Each structure stands twice: as structure tokens, then as C-alpha cells.
Amino acid sequence: xxxxxxxxxxxxxxxxxxxxxxxxxxxxxxxxxxxxxxxxxxxxxxxxxxxxxxxxxxxxxxxxxxxxxxxxxxxxxxxxxxxxxxxxxxxxxxxxxxxxxxxxxxxxxxxxxxxxxxxxxxxxxxxxxxxxxxxxxxxxxxxxxxxxxxxxxxxxxxxxxxxxxxxxxxxxxxxxxxxxxxxxxxxxxxxxxxxxxxxxxxxxxxxxxxxxxxxxxxxxxxxxxxxxxxxxxxxxxxxxxxxxxxxxxxxxxxxxxxxxxxxxxxxxxxxxxxxxxxxxxxxxxxxxxxxxxxxxx
Numbered sequence: 385x386x387x388x389x390x391x392x393x394x395x396x397x398x399x400x401x402x403x404x405x406x407x408x409x410x411x412x413x414x415x416x417x418x419x420x421x422x423x424x425x426x427x428x429x430x431x432x433x434x435x436x437x438x439x440x441x442x443x444x445x446x447x448x449x450x451x452x453x454x455x456x457x458x459x460x461x462x463x464x465x466x467x468x469x470x471x472x473x474x475x476x477x478x479x480x481x482x483x484x485x486x487x488x489x490x491x492x493x494x495x496x497x498x499x500x501x502x503x504x505x506x507x508x509x510x511x512x513x514x515x516x517x518x519x520x521x522x523x524x525x526x527x528x529x530x531x532x533x534x535x536x537x538x539x540x541x542x543x544x545x546x547x548x549x550x551x552x553x554x555x556x557x558x559x560x561x562x563x564x565x566x567x568x569x570x571x572x573x574x575x576x577x578x579x580x581x582x583x584x585x586x587x588x589x590x591x592x593x594x595x596x597x598x599x600x601x602x603x604x605x606x607x608x609x610x611x612x613x614x615x616x617x618x619x620x621x622x623x624x625x626x627x628x629x630x631x632x633x634x635x636x637x638x639x640x641x642x643x644x645x646x647x648x649x650x651x652x653x654x655x656x657x658x659x660x661x662x663x664x665x666x667x668x669x670x671x672x673x674x675x676x677x678x679x680x681x
Contacts, residue, residue, distance in 0.1 A: 432657065434450075434451070435650050435653055435654060435657075436650075436654050437453065437454065438450075438646070438647065438650040439461055439462070439647065439650040439651040439653070439654045440454040440456075440457050440458065440461065440647075441454040441455075441461075441647050441650075442647050443644075443645055443646045443647055445647075446646050446647065446650075460647075461645075461647040461648045461650070461651035462651045462654075462655070464645065464647075464648045464651070465636075465648040465649070465651040465652040465655065466655070468648075469632070469636045469648060469652060470627070470632050470636070471629070471632055471633070471636070471652045471655055473626075473627075473632075474627045474628055474629045474631065474632030474633075475629050475655060477543065477626050477627065477628050477629070478612065478628040478629040478630075480543065481543055481546055481547055481550065481611075481628060482550070482608060482611045482612055484547050485547045485550035485551050485554065485611055486554075486604060486607055486608060486611065488547070488551050489550070489551045489554045489555055489558055489607060490558065490600065490603070490604055490607070492551070492555060492558075493554075493555055493558030493559050493562060493603070494558075494562055494593060494596070494600065495588070496515075496555070496559050497558070497559045497561075497562035497563045497565075497566055498562075498566045498588055498592060498593075500512050500515075500559065500563060501563050501564075501566035501567040502566055502567075502571075502574070502592075512559075512563070515555075515556045515559045515560060516556065516560060517556075518555070518556030519556050519557060519560060523553065523616055523617065524616060527616070527617075527620040527621070530549060530620070530621055531620065531621055534548075534549070534621055540621060540625075541621070541622055541623065541624040541625030542622070542625050542626075543622075543625065543626055545621060545622070545625075546617070546618060546621065546622050546625075546628070549617055549621060550611050550614070550617070553617070554607045554610065554611060557603070557606070557607070557610075558603050558607065561599060561602070561603040561606070562596060562599050562600070562603060564599075565596040565598075565599035566592065566596060569592060569595055569596070573591060573592070573595070574587055574591070574592070577591045601667055604667075605663065605664065605667050608660075608663055609660060609663075609664075612629075612659065612660060613630065613660075614630065615630040615631070615634070618630060618631050619631060619634075629655075629656055630656075632652075633652050633653065633656060636648075636649060636652060637649055
């Protein structure tokens with residue numbers, strides 16, 4: 385019969401907890417990633433700050449001292465860009481077009497994604513794959529067919545025609561993004577709503593749609609960014625109609641050749657960028673909390 389002899393040294397070796405040590409490679413990766421993020425942040429923020437600062441300066445001040453503070457902080461450039469350059473009217477047109485298109489595409493996209501995710505019928509998978517194929521179709525290849533289609537419909541060079549095209553191009557991404565949200569919702573909820581006497585429309589609008597609110601907020605932000613910054617579509621099918629902000633900004637930059645009022649131009653650029661920043665700041669929590677949920681399920 386053998387007995388085990390344990391010494392204090394053996395006990396301390398046996399029961400000593402292990403603490404994970406940070407390896408040198410982890411430190412190198414962390415340092416490189418933080419350095420890269422810092423450089424990228426400076427690349428993004430510094431031009432934006434310089435643009436805002438230059439919007440308060442005259443063209444002579446910009447060329448004389450590009451990085452100096454303006455001698456006077458006034459809104460003359462913004463007044464000139466808003467009224468004389470036509471940025472104000474174009475801004476209102478952009479707000480109208482993007483807002484109407486966003487509401488339409490969110491309603492239609494949510495309804496389409498809900499039906500494709502919750503119901504199985506002949507051709508449902510084919511419709512879903514066609515929606516996915518729409519994400520891969522380049523915009524510039526559709527400009528010529530769209531031109532003649534809108535011309536035959538009498539919507540060429542009009543804001544309703546531009547809204548219709550915006551909805552068509554934003555719909556595939558909306559369906560793709562919301563499909564996984566509705567797919568992940570439990571079927572017991574719809575069964576409980578049916579037992580309570582709710583019809584299909586009431587179940588969708590009062591039960592299922594509020595549960596997909598994080599996904600709706602995220603896809604609305606993405607669609608807003610894409611539609612607000614859209615330039616190719618308005619230039620192609622709305623060249624002679626009421627201009628939106630991207631069109632007016634490009635026309636203002638090139639209308640005077642080398643005699644452009646750069647102070648007013650930077651003010652116009654600031655007016656273009658500020659709404660995007662405001663929308664992102666307001667809804668950034670919804671975006672951060674639902675992107676992974678919508679793309680990983």
C-alpha cells in the first residue's frame with residue numbers, strides 16, 4: 385500500500401492559478417491596429433474640419449493662408465450659396481425626393497421581405513434570388529433603358545420619375561437586409577395574434593413591424609446615405625428638370641471655370657454634409673446594435 389506525500393511546494397505548484405500572459409504578437413497587432421485607426425480617423429476628420437473652416441473664408445484668404453483661421457466668422461458664404469447659387473432650392477428638392485422615396489421603399493421593402501421570409505409559395509425563392517441579383521447590377525448599365533422608359537411614361541426630368549428610380553434601386557438592398565429580421569421572429573407570435581383575431585395586415589403592421597424596428601432603423605440610414613449622395617441617376621434622367629443637391633453642387637463648382645467662389649463652394653459642401661452627420665449621430669445606436677443581427681442570422 386502506497387501513500388502520497390504532499391509537500392507545501394507541491395501544493396502551491398498544483399493549485400496555483402494560471403494567468404494568461406499577453407504575447408508579443410498580440411501587443412504588436414494591437415499597436416498596429418490602433419495606429420491604423422488613428423491615421424484613418426485623421427484622414428477623415430481633418431479634411432472635413434478644413435472644409436468647414438474654409439466655408440467662413442473668402443477665396444483670397446483660402447489661397448493666401450489655406451490652414452489659417454478666418455479673419456471674420458460670418459455667414460456671408462452660406463447666404464451666397466443658399467440664395468445666389470441655388471443651393472437652397474436644390475436642398476429642398478433633395479429633402480423632398482429622398483424623404484418620399486425613403487418612405488415608399490421602407491414600406492414596400494418591409495412588406496416584401498416579410499412575405500418572402502414568413503410564407504412559402506411557388507416562386508418565392510426565385511423572387512428572393514432576383515432581389516439579390518439586383519444588388520449586383522451596376523447602376524450605369526441601366527441608365528439608357530431607364531431614360532427611354534421614363535420618357536415613354538412622361539416622367540423624364542421630373543421629381544416623381546427620380547423618386548420612382550430611387551425606390552427601384554434601393555428596394556433590393558432593403559429586402560435583403562430585412563429578410564433575416566423577419567425570418568428570425570418566432571412563429572408563435574403570429575399564431576397568438578391570429579388567436580386574438582388579428583388579420584394578416586394587422587399582424588404585420590401592429591405586431592411584426594414593431595419587432596423589426598432595429599432593422600428598419602439601420603436600413604433606413606443606409607438608404608438615406610445612398611440616396612442623398614446619389615449623383616449618376618439625377619444627372620442621367622433629371623438633367624433638364626429641377627435639380628437636386630448633388631447636381632446643383634456640381635454645376636456651381638464648374639459654372640465659372642477658374643473664377644469659382646471657393647468660400648461659397650465650401651459652404652455648399654458643408655450644407656451637403658451636415659444632414660448626413662446629423663442623421664448618423666441620431667441613429668448610430670440603432671445602427672451599431674442591429675447590423676450584426678441583420679447580416680449574421
